[in-house]
Amino acid sequence: MNVTRYLLRSVAYHRHAHLGTLVGAILGATVLLGALFAGDSVRASLRRIAAERTGQATHVLTSGDRFFRAALAAEGLANLWIPKVFKKVPGIPILGTGKLDLHKLRELAQG
DSSP states (O other): OOHHHHHHHHHHHTHHHHHHHHHHHHHHHHHHHHHHHHHHHHHHHHHHHHHHHHOOOOEEEEOSSSOOOGGGGGGTOOGGGSOSEEEEOSOOOBOTTSSBOHHHHHHHHHO
């Protein structure tokens, strides 16, 4: 019996074990790839939903007591999160109820 014949008989005898190992490896690789694709899909969906909820900031009004900086672009943020205009105002208008006065904020942003 030569080496080639010995190896072929060994593979034939243990074919069920080899087949089980092969199927397990293929199944594991398929599950991992599916998880990677689904993870990317979920991540993209969550980013899209967050962007729809928050919208795009086009103006930032600051009264000087906030930490908004014009150097946001240098920090590697996405363009969606970087406001187009930074405007310093004397104060942020607040209603008597403690909420923001959105009407006056729009006037300050446009003016």
